[in-house]
Amino acid sequence: MPVCPTLELGDPLLRQQAQPVTDPAAPEVQALIIDLWDTLRDFQQRNGWGRALAAPVIGVGLRVIVIAFEGQELALINPRFESWGRSQALDYECCITFGAIWGAVYRPEQVVVVALDANGVEQRFEAAGSLSRLLQHEIDHLDGLVWLDREPDAATICTTRERKRQLMDQQGSAK
Numbered sequence: 001m002p003v004c005p006t007l008e009l010g011d012p013l014l015r016q017q018a019q020p021v022t023d024p025a026a027p028e029v030q031a032l033i034i035d036l037w038d039t040l041r042d043f044q045q046r047n048g049w050g051r052a053l054a055a056p057v058i059g060v061g062l063r064v065i066v067i068a069f070e071g072q073e074l075a076l077i078n079p080r081f082e083s084w085g086r087s088q089a090l091d092y093e094c095c096i097t098f099g100a101i102w103g104a105v106y107r108p109e110q111v112v113v114v115a116l117d118a119n120g121v122e123q124r125f126e127a128a129g130s131l132s133r134l135l136q137h138e139i140d141h142l143d144g145l146v147w148l149d150r151e152p153d154a155a156t157i158c159t160t161r162e163r164k165r166q167l168m169d170q171q172g173s174a175k
Ligand SMILES: [Zn+2]
Pocket: 094, 095, 096, 097, 137, 141
């Protein structure tokens, strides 16, 4: 089952705490990572967006995420925050589980995340900007949270079509 259906907001599986992986080399964990990649790529092809996927989004309650970011492909097993920066950044987020709505959320601008890679080797990520936000969004999924739970600025919540219009306006005024 390489490409899996993605759950939609309201599904109780999205609200469960995912369990740590005990053996990264286990065949079911390796198969899960392949399923996550296949599902993320399929989603990207069909929708033109989506940079990361957490196992709970395909209904699997394990602490595994994959992130495709600026040419890097990262699989993170049992990711945890080592530290958060003090400064907060406000930026828009969207989610595969409710892709019709966008909103701006404050999150720490910088984070340090420690995780096992697909080979079970510990990796440390010092992330800022978009990668930091992606990591925080995906690790939230492992804890049963979505960006709506992060107290978005209510005035910024908008539809995908409105968000695209805003971005086009910004591009137009930047010329
Ligand atoms: Zn999401």
